[in-house]
Amino acid sequence: MKSLLAPFRQTTGMARWLLVTGVGIVFIFVLAALLAPVIAPYRFDQMEDADGQRFTKLSPPGPGHLLGVNDQFYDIFSRIVWGAQTALTVVLLAVLLSLVIGVVLGLVSGYVGRWIDRVLVFIMDAMYAFPSLLLAIVFSFLLKGVFDSIGGTLLFGMRPGVLSAALSLTVIYIPQYFRVVRNTTVSAREATYVEAARAIGASNVTIMSRYLFSNVIQSVPVIGTINAADAISTLAALGFLGLGIQPNEASEWGYDLSRALDDAASGIWWTGMFPGIAIVLLVTGLTLIGEGLNETINPTLRKRRFAPITLPPRAQEVVAK
Template sequence: MRKKFLSERLGEIISDLFKTGTGLLTFIGAIILIFYVILAVFAPQIASHNPIERVGRTLTPPNEQFIFGTDNLGRDIFSRVIYGARIALTIAFIAVLIAAGVGIPLGLISGYVGGAFDRVVTLIMDAIYSFPGLILAIAIAAVLGPGVINISVSIAVVYTPTYFRVIRNQVSSIKSELYVEAARALGAKNYEILLKYIFPNVLPSIVVVLSMNLADAIMTEAGLSFLGLGIAPPTPDWGFDLSNGQRFVLSRAWWGLLYPGLAIVTVVLGFSMFSEGLNELLNPTIRERR
């Protein structure tokens, strides 16, 4: 009976979302994300050419053989865009997992323990947060050098304070709730209170922040690659191809700039639409206002 009630309740929430239009945006965002995940997973089967080999004449405009044209080295842009999805999503997911893996536990412990530990950790996180994200990522990437893991770590450092601040602020208010005090009075240990009573209440915020950070991570990775601090060529990368393509716009080779740019814009838009829908789905207050 309980499972039936939960499924019916979830169906009502989804139905309400579609009535407001937010559900439709969430659905479109999910379709975009699934599309790019499929591209990333099945890139070898979908791509028509090897993305790092010369397969035609340089700066060939879009045609039947090369539907996105070729770049200045004669490489197929369509294949590079497809393989670029694999690089972009891999770095974004690794970066977000690292940031969440560090920021969430620190936020839980700092908000619950308080005192000197909370002040010191908060000061460190605020110091990191005060730096402009892209500039901090550039500085770290310049020190670590190119590579998937190095770029992921560079981006993770930028977004770790976001998780910490969100979780820490919520834990600081939740730990004084009556059900937490009751669990403490009944002899529950601190780790049990954190995992069983506090963490489930901050989980919705984590999911929303995670999906939003994925979009930001892709933009940051593209920015690093655009500046030459991302993945080393000739590995397909949207940011690098965007930088490479803009050099030939004055030669009317617009396709080298257009298609990597569209890939970045659409995947970021997909994550943004999806995270907005999740926020409304998991936050009853916002849903009731609508």
């Protein structure tokens, strides 16, 4: 716990402000996601109240429906709360998976070198060359086909659409971790402490896990949070294009936004504005955390504050007065 809080205690001024704001915003969304069944008045796909009475289509914000109802008879507030759960699940899964895969591949590639390094660098660079959204679309198409054929609920009760969205995001973020870790590994591999580890008889796996790992992952948390922010917007973009999570699988802000496109012209602002605000806020929060961490962890940006010290007047002067 102490080491977890270390970056926070080391921050000063701007960096601390960024970090605190970011954590505050993300915390609200995490709460919403965890307590969704309690907070949300309705299920994400509920169109009628307990009496079987259909909600009034496109009714404005007001009592009963805090943020109004959209054109599919869904309660917008419930959609946003459940949407937070979807977004955070997908992003957490995607970032964790891409982090683990990217770091391991980067370590092996950088340390072992030779043909493994060449092949992996080639593949990662090829993936980097595509626009990430395009790549995400292709992968979510492919994976969706596979998962739909399996059907039902998959890993941890996730629906096929949710899992395929998470995995397609995973694929596009692996190269970022890979590059950073591989490059730092290549330079750390030549360090004397690695040779010293070899001299005490450590195997390659031990050298990678005990000596290189902890010295090459410093910048990974920063990439992780910044990727998370990017993943939110990419997920929303997939949903907006109708390629992401389907409305019957889970609530997704991007999909709601695309449905609200026509409403905006006819003066119905609430269907589009609230999911939009949710996306912007969560992306901002995660970006702030990333920037705050970067300011703290990256030594080239870090500034140390020196507090001025005022010495008490010397005894003689006091006596003289």
